[in-house]
Amino acid sequence: xxxxxxxILHLAPDIDLTADGQFSGICESGTTGATLAFGDLVYFDVSxxxxxLCDASAEATAFGLIGICVLAAASGAATKILLYGKVRADAVxxxxxxxxxxxxxxxxxxxTMTAPTTSAAIVRVIGYGHTADILLFNPDGTxxxxx
Numbered sequence: 001x002x003x004x005x006x007x008i009l010h011l012a013p014d015i016d017l018t019a020d021g022q023f024s025g026i027c028e029s030g031t032t033g034a035t036l037a038f039g040d041l042v043y044f045d046v047s048x049x050x051x052x053l054c055d056a057s058a059e060a061t062a063f064g065l066i067g068i069c070v071l072a073a074a075s076g077a078a079t080k081i082l083l084y085g086k087v088r089a090d091a092v093x094x095x096x097x098x099x100x101x102x103x104x105x106x107x108x109x110x111x112t113m114t115a116p117t118t119s120a121a122i123v124r125v126i127g128y129g130h131t132a133d134i135l136l137f138n139p140d141g142t143x144x145x146x147x
Contacts, residue, residue: 017088023070025085032079036069039089040109053109062122066139088134096129121146
């Protein structure tokens with residue numbers, strides 16, 4: 001049975017996140033199961049022990065352990081995933097509302113300020129706007145599938 005190995009689990013240095021592409025928090029090294037870019041929302045695929053893009057349209061990719069890619073990589077390459085903390089991805093994230101919940105998007109790898117409304121979509125809070133540019137990534141373990 002596949003399992004998660006925490007071979008390199010560490011706390012990234014606490015920085016002010018004054019520029020795009022910065023992060024601070026608890027990270028884990030891993031392997032990609034798809035090409036990932038900085039700021040992509042990902043899930044841990046237990047069947048392959050790799051990180052792949054989350055999609056609120058597909059339940060199998062929307063529950064369990066999720067993270068934010070902070071080291072872009074091609075499929076099958078080494079990566080680093082933020083499990084909890086703050087991340088600034090100006091080029092990827094929408095403008096965030098301070099203190100408002102941020103949701104998994106129905107577009108693979110994206111986040112959104114609006115909860116999905118499509119039938120069978122998954123609604124899961126993945127964090128909160130810390131500033132207009134910085135996400136406090138604090139994923140909720142619960143989710144809801146829309147009827």
